[in-house]
Amino acid sequence: MGSELQSSAIKAAKVLMVGAGGIGCELLKTLALSGFQDIHIIDMDTIEVSNLNRQFLFRQFHVGQSKAKVARDAVLKFRPDISITPYHANVKDPDFNVDFFKQFSVVLNGLDNLDARRHVNRLCLAAGVPLVESGTTGFLGQVTVHVKGKTECYECQPKPAPKTYPVCTITSTPSKFVHCIVWAKDLLFAKLFGDQNQDNDLNVHSSDASGSSGHLDVFERKKDEDIQQYGRRIYDHVFGYNIELALSNEDTWKNRVRPRPIYSKDVLPDDQIEQNGNVDKTAVSADLSSISAMASLGLKNPQDFWSLAENSKVFLEALKLFFMKREKEIGNLVFDKDDQLAVEFVTAAANIRASSFGIPLHSLFEAKGIAGNIVHAVATTNAIIAGLIVIEAIKVLQNDVQNYRMTYCLEHPSRKMLLMPVEPFEPNKSCYVCSETPLSLEINTRRSKLRDFVEKIVKAKLGMNLPLVMHGSALLYEVGDDLEEDMVANYAANLEKVLAELPSPVTGGTILTVEDLQQELICNINITHREGFDEEKEPDGMILSGWTPAPTPEVEKNNGASTDNGASSSSVSQSVTLETVDDDDLEIVPAGTPNGKKRKSSDNATNETGEERKQKTIDEDGVIETLDESDSKKKQKVQ
Amino acid sequence: MEGEELTEQETALYDRQIRVWGVDAQRRLSKSHILVSGLKGTAVEFCKNIILAGVGSLTLNDDRPVTNELLSANFLVPPAEDIYAEKSLAELCCDSLKDFNPMVRVSVQKGDLSSFGVDFFDGFDAVIVSCCSLTSKKLVNEKCRKSSKRVAFYIVDCRDSCGEIFVDLQDYAYSKKKVEEMVECTLQYTSFEESIAIPWRTLPRRVSKLYFAMRVIERFEEHEGRNPGDTSIADLPTVLNLRKEMCEAHSFSESQIPDALLERLLAGRREFPPVCAIIGGILGQEVIKGISGKGEPIKNFFFFDVMDGKGIIEDISKTNE
Numbered sequence: 001m002g003s004e005l006q007s008s009a010i011k012a013a014k015v016l017m018v019g020a021g022g023i024g025c026e027l028l029k030t031l032a033l034s035g036f037q038d039i040h041i042i043d044m045d046t047i048e049v050s051n052l053n054r055q056f057l058f059r060q061f062h063v064g065q066s067k068a069k070v071a072r073d074a075v076l077k078f079r080p081d082i083s084i085t086p087y088h089a090n091v092k093d094p095d096f097n098v099d100f101f102k103q104f105s106v107v108l109n110g111l112d113n114l115d116a117r118r119h120v121n122r123l124c125l126a127a128g129v130p131l132v133e134s135g136t137t138g139f140l141g142q143v144t145v146h147v148k149g150k151t152e153c154y155e156c157q158p159k160p161a162p163k164t165y166p167v168c169t170i171t172s173t174p175s176k177f178v179h180c181i182v183w184a185k186d187l188l189f190a191k192l193f194g195d196q197n198q199d200n201d202l203n204v205h206s207s208d209a210s211g212s213s214g215h216l217d218v219f220e221r222k223k224d225e226d227i228q229q230y231g232r233r234i235y236d237h238v239f240g241y242n243i244e245l246a247l248s249n250e251d252t253w254k255n256r257v258r259p260r261p262i263y264s265k266d267v268l269p270d271d272q273i274e275q276n277g278n279v280d281k282t283a284v285s286a287d288l289s290s291i292s293a294m295a296s297l298g299l300k301n302p303q304d305f306w307s308l309a310e311n312s313k314v315f316l317e318a319l320k321l322f323f324m325k326r327e328k329e330i331g332n333l334v335f336d337k338d339d340q341l342a343v344e345f346v347t348a349a350a351n352i353r354a355s356s357f358g359i360p361l362h363s364l365f366e367a368k369g370i371a372g373n374i375v376h377a378v379a380t381t382n383a384i385i386a387g388l389i390v391i392e393a394i395k396v397l398q399n400d401v402q403n404y405r406m407t408y409c410l411e412h413p414s415r416k417m418l419l420m421p422v423e424p425f426e427p428n429k430s431c432y433v434c435s436e437t438p439l440s441l442e443i444n445t446r447r448s449k450l451r452d453f454v455e456k457i458v459k460a461k462l463g464m465n466l467p468l469v470m471h472g473s474a475l476l477y478e479v480g481d482d483l484e485e486d487m488v489a490n491y492a493a494n495l496e497k498v499l500a501e502l503p504s505p506v507t508g509g510t511i512l513t514v515e516d517l518q519q520e521l522i523c524n525i526n527i528t529h530r531e532g533f534d535e536e537k538e539p540d541g542m543i544l545s546g547w548t549p550a551p552t553p554e555v556e557k558n559n560g561a562s563t564d565n566g567a568s569s570s571s572v573s574q575s576v577t578l579e580t581v582d583d584d585d586l587e588i589v590p591a592g593t594p595n596g597k598k599r600k601s602s603d604n605a606t607n608e609t610g611e612e613r614k615q616k617t618i619d620e621d622g623v624i625e626t627l628d629e630s631d632s633k634k635k636q637k638v639q
Numbered sequence: 640m641e642g643e644e645l646t647e648q649e650t651a652l653y654d655r656q657i658r659v660w661g662v663d664a665q666r667r668l669s670k671s672h673i674l675v676s677g678l679k680g681t682a683v684e685f686c687k688n689i690i691l692a693g694v695g696s697l698t699l700n701d702d703r704p705v706t707n708e709l710l711s712a713n714f715l716v717p718p719a720e721d722i723y724a725e726k727s728l729a730e731l732c733c734d735s736l737k738d739f740n741p742m743v744r745v746s747v748q749k750g751d752l753s754s755f756g757v758d759f760f761d762g763f764d765a766v767i768v769s770c771c772s773l774t775s776k777k778l779v780n781e782k783c784r785k786s787s788k789r790v791a792f793y794i795v796d797c798r799d800s801c802g803e804i805f806v807d808l809q810d811y812a813y814s815k816k817k818v819e820e821m822v823e824c825t826l827q828y829t830s831f832e833e834s835i836a837i838p839w840r841t842l843p844r845r846v847s848k849l850y851f852a853m854r855v856i857e858r859f860e861e862h863e864g865r866n867p868g869d870t871s872i873a874d875l876p877t878v879l880n881l882r883k884e885m886c887e888a889h890s891f892s893e894s895q896i897p898d899a900l901l902e903r904l905l906a907g908r909r910e911f912p913p914v915c916a917i918i919g920g921i922l923g924q925e926v927i928k929g930i931s932g933k934g935e936p937i938k939n940f941f942f943f944d945v946m947d948g949k950g951i952i953e954d955i956s957k958t959n960e
Contacts, residue, residue: 026916029714033680033912050654053691056739078714138659139924139934301644303662369658377655379691380923383684387916391945394913405948412935418921419943419950 009397010035016104016129017041018091018120020067022377023110023134025055026386028071031108032079034390039082040104043068044090048338054379092119092465098520101127106396108389109133112375114159118433118463119519121146121154125434126520130396134385138376141385141409145392145424148434150401156428166536171201172246173256174357177350181370184349185335188238189342191219193322193333202238227323231316235264239352259356267312291325293317293344294364302364311351311361318345337372346371384409384419432462432546438511438524439546443499445507445529448542450477451495456540462523464516471512474504480517499527645669649742653693664931668693669742671930672762676700676752676779677769678728679868680712680910681797684919685767685926686736687714692927696744697736698763699729700752712910753778757785765791765926770868773861777832780807784830791929794831795922796853798868799907800945802918803853805831806925806937813932826938829956834939837955839889846953847942851896855882856904872906917943921950 015036017027020043031039045067047058057074058067068086075084089095092115101107101123109131111117117133124131124146131146133154146153169175170183187202202219218237221230243261246252293314299306306314318341322330326341335342347367354361368374388407395403405421414420430437441457450469454477458467469477477491499506506512508529515522525544533541645665650657657665671694675682678701690697703709705723710716715735716723723731729747737745752768753775760766760782768779776794783790784807794805807828814821829837835854859878860867878901886893921941928934940953 030912030916033712033714033915049651052740053653053656053693056687056691059738060741075714078717080717302650365657374658375655376659378659378924379656380688380920380927382920383688383916383923384920387913387920388948390913390916391948407948409950413952416952417949418937418941418952419917419948421948 006394006398007035010394011037013105013393013397014038014103015040015393016101016107017110018107018116019043019110019112020071020086021045021051021110021112022054022379022382023136023386023389024067025057025071026379026383027108027110027389028075028084029057030383030386030390031393032075032082032084034394037082040085040087041068041071042087042089042091042096043071044088054377054382056379091116092518094466094518096123097518098123098126101129104129106393107131108393110386110389115463118155118159119465122433122516122519122521124148125153132389132392132396134389136377136381136385136409138378139381139409139411141381142406143385143388143392144406145396145404147396147401147404149427151404151424152427153431153434155433156425156431164539167201167539168536172252174353174359177354177359177362177367178370180350180353180357180359181346181367183353184346185371188349189333189335189346192234192319193330193342196331221323227320228316230323231319232264234319235312235315235352238349239263239356243356257358259358262308262352262356264312264316267309268316290340291321292340293321293348294340296321302368305361305363306348306351308352308355308361311348311355314344314348315352318348335371337368337374343368343371381409388419430546432523433521436523437546438526439544440526440528441512441542441544442528442530443542444531444533445499445510445527447498449496449498450502452541453499454495456542457525457544458514461544462514464514464519464521466516466518468515468517469512470515471502471504471506471510476502476504476506476512649693652740652742656692660927660931660933664927664933665693667931668695668927670695671764672696672698673926674698674700674748674760674763674766675769676767677771677867678713678732679709679770679797680912680915681795681802681919681922682767682769683713683715683732684915685795685922686732687739688919688923689926690736690739690743690745692923693740694743694930696746698746698748699733699736700748700750701729701732702727702749704728705731708909712912712915755782757782760790761786761788763790764930765793767793767795767922767926769795770866772867773857777830780831783807784809791926792831793922793926795918796867797910797914797918798853798856799903800911800914801849801853801904801907802914802941802943803849804918804922804925804937804941805834806929806939806941807831808929808936808938811929811936813928813934813936815933815935824935826936827956828939833957834955837957839886839891839895842955846955847940847944847951848895848897848900849942849944850940850953850955851891852900852904855885855896855901858885868908870905870908872902874905875902878905911945914943914945917950 013036015031015038017024017031017039018041020028020041024041024043028039028041043066046064047055047062047067047070049060049063052058052060055067057071062070066086066088068088072084072086076082107120107124107129109117109120111120121131121133125148128148130148131154133144133146135142144154145151165179165182170179170187174180174183187200190198191200191202219234221227240261240263243259247258247261294300294302297310297313297317299310299314321341322345333342335346337343343364347362347364350367350371351361362370388409392404392407404424406424408420408422410418410420427434429435432439443453454467454469458464458469466479467477468475468479476494478487483491494502506527508527510527512525512527513522514525533543645653645662649665649669653665673689673694673696675686675697678686678699686697686699705716705726705728707718709728710718713732716731727747727749729749733745733747752771760779766779766783768776771779771794780792783792789809789811792807794803796803807830808826809828811826811828812823813826814823816822839851855878856870859865859874859881860870862881863874863877875898879898882893882896882901885891886896921937921943925937928936937952938954938956940955941950942953943950
C-alpha cells in the first residue's frame, strides 16, 4: 500500500460525505487517518443519547448539537492540519445542486433513508461524480460503487416499496403484532390525539350501525365527562363494541380465529382501579418527558411483558395523563418514538388488541422498536463498512475500474467469507434514472386529479424533489420559489383538476414529461386510461410500470427500519402505511437477480451452488433480511 | 441469566445494540474484563469498539514511548508532541478512551505481559495481544489456557493492507439460531503454538496465502530479534531463504507464498487505516460473541487482504483423532 501514486491521489482528492451518523463518524475518522485532506460533510441531524453507543465522535454533552459540526471538531483534534467543512443541512436543500456536487472527486454516502440516497444518486449522475454507497444493520452491511456508464447506478435495481398493509387487515383482521401496532399508532392514537381533520379508518369497517355519521363522534370527550369514565368508554368501544360488531360479520370469520371482545370491567373491576392521588394539575410544570404511565403504575422494566390487566391499566393511565398533563397538545400530536407516554399508550393498546386476536403480546421495548421503526445498530459493523468505503473510494480516485467491488459484510460466513466482494453490475439499460427509458402509467384519467399524480407518482414513486410536469410544451405543474403569482394560482388550480380536464387534457396515449430541475432528471411517462382499480390491491388507483419495485419479501422482524435519528416521519396515511423510512435494495447474492442476470463473485474458482442468499439491505443501520434463516424472537403467550 | 438489571442510563445508551444482541448479552458484557496489549491502530480500533459496546473494564498494556509512526493509524492521540515524553502509549490512549463511555473502567497495566503469572490472567475474560513476538504469543496463550477459568485469547495484527486474527476459545459452548430455535453448540480450539505446528501439507488446499506468509515473517522477526513490524524491503533475501527452509520442512511448495506478498508485508511498516478499521471491527464482534456466548465465533483464523477484498475464515486446528 502507500504507493506514491495512491497517496498523491488521496491528497489531491476533494471528498463529499453525506451523513455524519453511525457510518459517518467511522468514515470521517478513517478518511482522516488515511491521509485525506479536504473533506466536506453534510448532515441535518443533531446528536441524541441513543447515538452514543456507536457514534464515537460524540459525547453526552454534545446531545442536541449538529452532528456534522461536532464530528469535524472531534476529528481535527487528532488530525489538526486537514480541512473539514461541515454543513448542518439537508442534502436535499437546493443549495446542494449539480454545480455543488461537481466540485468533488467522489461522494461517499452514510445515509439512513432511501429518499436521500436516491436524491444523491441522481445528483452524482448529473454531475458525473462517482458515488460510494453503503448501509448497515446489526452485523450486516454492504458497500457499493456507482460510476456513471461503468457500473449500475443506485436505482438500476428497483427498490422494494414501503411495506403497506391492506386497510382491512389493520382494521378488522390483524394476524401479526405489527398489525396491532399500526392500528394503535396510525388509527387509535391518531384518532384520539392527532389532527381531527385527517381521514381515519378506525370506524369505517365497523359497519353503518355505529355512530359514524351524524351522531356525536364517539371518540370525543363529552363536556365534564369524568376522565376515568371517558377512558373506560373508549376502551369498551374499541376493544369490546367494535370487536362485537366485527364478529357480526360471519363471512369474515369462516376461515379465521374469532377475536374475543374485551371490556374494561372484566379485566379491571372498579375496585381495582387505583385512584392515583398524585395525578393532579399542580404538577403541570414537570418535564413532559417524565410524564409516564409506567412510572405512576410502578412498572419499571421496559423489557417486561405486561399482563392484559397491566396493559389495560397502562392504557387508561396513559390516556388520563394525556388529558390531564398534556391537554394542550391534543389534536396536534403525531406519534414519536421518543415520546414516552405515546409509546406506552401505543404498546398497551396494541397488546390489548393482540390479546383479543390471540396474537402474542410484546414488551414496551419491542413495541417501541416496531412502532418507531428503530434500527438495529452496532459500532463494529459501521467501522468495517467505513473501512470498505475508503478502500473503494481510493480505487475510484485512481480510476481502477477493474478492481471496483461491492462488498457484503455477513453475519454467517458464506464460502468461509465474512466479507464477500462481488463484481459490480453494468448499468441497467432500462433504468429510468441513468438511461432514458420511458415509463408507463395506467390511470383513470377521468377521475384521478393532477394532485394524485404528483403526490403518488412523481413524489412518492419517482422520488422527485422539485418536480415539473409537462404535456408537450404545455406546463401543467411546477415547483419553485421564483414563480409568478398567477402561475402559482394556475398550478394550484390544475392540481385539483382531473387529468382529462386539464387545460391541455391528459388522456390515454398522452406522453407526460416529468422533470426535476435540481436532480437534473427527466423522464417520459406513457399514459394509458383504465376505468377501475382494486381498492385493496391497488390502493393508489394507478399503476406505474417500466420501473416496478420488486415485491417486498415477507419482512417479519423489521417491517422496515427507520431513520436512526428520531425524525419520526410518522404519517397517518389512508392506506395505512407503516412507513419504511430506511429501506433499500433487494440483492441476491451470488445467484440470480430480479433481472435474471448473474452477479459474479470475484472468486471464480469455487462456485458452490445451493448457497443462494437473498438479502434485503435496509439502511445506514438498516436491515438485511436473510431468507435462509428465520428469526425467532422470544414471544410471550397471551396470558 | 440472573443478576442485576441494567440501569435506566444503560438501557438508554445501549438501546440500539440491545436490539441486536439482547439484554442478557448486554449484562454479560457489562461484567466482563478485557486486556489489550500492543496499541497500534488495529488494537486502538478494537478498544474503541469494545468500550462503546459497554464492557465492564478495559486494561491497556503498552509501555512504548510515543512516536509518530506508532500514531500513524491512531485517532486517540494527536501527532506526537513534547509533552508525551513522560507518558507511555498505553497511558495516552487510556486518557482518551476514558471519555468514550463513562460506564467502562479503563486502566493501564505496566510491564511485560509474558512475564506475568497465570493468576494475573485470571482477572480477565478476554486477552488480546498485538505487535507481539512469536515467543510472547505462545507464552501468553499458554497462561490463558492454564487459568482456572476460561480466558479467551486473541492475536491481531495488520501489516500493510493485510490483517490477521487468531482466536483460541479453548472448549467453547455457544448458542446460535437455527430456523426457529436456539441450539447449543460446542467447539474445541487449538492453541496458537499447536496450530502453527500443524504441517502445512496437511492443510486443506486453498488456505489463504496470507497464513503462510505471516508465519514466515513472524519467524524471521523472531530469528533476527526484531521488534514486531520492524522490517524493510532490504530483509527480502533473508526472508526468501527462510521461506525456502520452512517450505522444505513442511514439504510445501514455495509458490504458495508469493514473493510479492512477502515484499508487501516487509515494506508496509505502517498500518493501512481502513484495514485497521475492518480488522478491529471484526475482532470487536468476535470478542462480543465470545463474552455473550451468542453467535458462531471464528474458528480459528481470519484474514483480510485489500488486494482481493475477501475477509476469510480459516480453520487451522488439530483434528480430533
